[in-house]
Amino acid sequence: MKSGSMHVLGINAYHAGASACILRDGVLICAVEEERFNRQKYWAGVPVESIRYCLADAGISAADLDHVAISRDPRANLLRKALWAARRNPHVGFLADRLINHRKVQRFDETFAAMLGVSRSDIRADFHNVEHHRAHMASTFLVSQFDQAAILSVDGMGDFVSTMWGTGNGTHLEVNDAVHFPHTDHLGTIAIALTGPPDPPPIFMGSATTTAPVAGSRSRLVRFSSPGTFARPAIW
Numbered sequence: 001m002k003s004g005s006m007h008v009l010g011i012n013a014y015h016a017g018a019s020a021c022i023l024r025d026g027v028l029i030c031a032v033e034e035e036r037f038n039r040q041k042y043w044a045g046v047p048v049e050s051i052r053y054c055l056a057d058a059g060i061s062a063a064d065l066d067h068v069a070i071s072r073d074p075r076a077n078l079l080r081k082a083l084w085a086a087r088r089n090p091h092v093g094f095l096a097d098r099l100i101n102h103r104k105v106q107r108f109d110e111t112f113a114a115m116l117g118v119s120r121s122d123i124r125a126d127f128h129n130v131e132h133h134r135a136h137m138a139s140t141f142l143v144s145q146f147d148q149a150a151i152l153s154v155d156g157m158g159d160f161v162s163t164m165w166g167t168g169n170g171t172h173l174e175v176n177d178a179v180h181f182p183h184t185d186h187l188g189t190i191a192i193a194l195t196g197p198p199d200p201p202p203i204f205m206g207s208a209t210t211t212a213p214v215a216g217s218r219s220r221l222v223r224f225s226s227p228g229t230f231a232r233p234a235i236w
């Protein structure tokens with residue numbers, strides 16, 4: 001390992017498909033999903049075995065990490081979340097569950113140290129909460145071969161956003177706009193509608209490589225509108 005290298009650990013935790021990856025000096029060197037270790041598809045929790053595997057593969061310890069990033073930011077879109085909750089008058093149990101989840105994500109550094117069996121003071125890395133779709137956008141652009149790109153992130157839902165788009169330039173990423181929950185015009189809902197509960201979107205995405213394409217008009221799936229946004233047709 002080159003001395004003076006920068007190591008970044010990226011983590012998807014408390015979210016379906018818990019996983020981890022490590023970048024050394026901006027180059028992705030290891031990425032793995034927790035389901036490979038616990039054999040539970042789309043498992044959501046802290047991917048501690050994935051983290052251990054990535055550290056071992058990189059030949060470093062947790063103390064060598066410079067940055068740890070988790071792909072959730074409980075503070076993102078906080079006002080929207082609060083207004084939505086206030087209008088719905090949700091059950092106190094639901095609110096308590098969300099608050100516990102938010103606290104776990106925001107205080108992830110303590111959980112991280114405890115699960116790896118090390119002291120918090122032994123870890124010098126800075127911890128970052130990255131808004132879910134910004135994490136998706138960064139994860140695809142910053143390790144790509146492109147210096148400039150238009151970037152689109154489409155997801156079921158993450159940090160109150162279903163779709164986000166923007167541009168990447170060098171190491172800079174700029175968000176142009178996003179489709180926020182609870183708007184009905186988001187592609188993530190289409191993915192869920194196509195798979196149908198309880199199957200999550202990844203099953204539909206995974207099947208794309210194994211099934212025959214179906215000819216049809218895209219207008220049956222998505223109704224495009226200006227400026228650059230889209231909506232679901234009434235059939236959904």
Ligand SMILES: [Fe+2]
Pocket residue numbers: 132136155156157158
């Ligand atoms: Fe996601």
